[in-house]
Amino acid sequence: GAVVSQHPSWVICKSGTSVKIECRSLDFQATTMFWYRQFPKQSLMLMATSNEGSKATYEQGVEKDKFLINHASLTLSTLTVTSAHPEDSSFYICSASMRARGNQPQHFGDGTRLSIL
């Protein structure tokens, strides 16, 4: 149980384009979803937290107009990297949690490797 699916697994696109990444909880309802970014040889950094039906809460230093997050249902959150540039190339990982059930762990997707040319 507690499976989180992330799509696509990898994407290569030209500078200036927008890229959408989907995160789905397959077998549970995720009241809260999280988006992380991980650069090579570094640890995960939390970008934002989203609760279903609410606006996302962004961590300090993360541009909300650059990284658009939508959490329209209890099983789907999307991250859109707008006008992507080479410095946005990274490994993006989502996670989901059933917060409504108390202290529940986060379950992670397998990540999306984004390369901007």
Next chain:
Amino acid sequence: DAKTTQPTSMDCAEGRAANLPCNHSTISGNEYVYWYRQIHSQGPQYIIHGLKNNETNEMASLIITEDRKSSTLILPHATLRDTAVYYCIVSNDYKLSFGAGTTVTVRA
């Protein structure tokens, strides 16, 4: 969130128990101890978590000292597939702060 201290790396023998230590001397009363691992190029995998009692599941055991200032993750029979970076995280809410973790290498 309280910070944790873990060894940078550990080598373990295949088939033997792997004991991964974590210090969290500033942990507060309502903070849980979580363990995750990340195999290369994948998302982190949840292993186990606990508040003050020892916990066991199909993957591992978590031993938390009585004063809660440290804990040990035990992989009972390490396999080559357990090679990963292991993260010990303390948190009292839904946020997880990932440190550098312990790079565990299981050798045949």
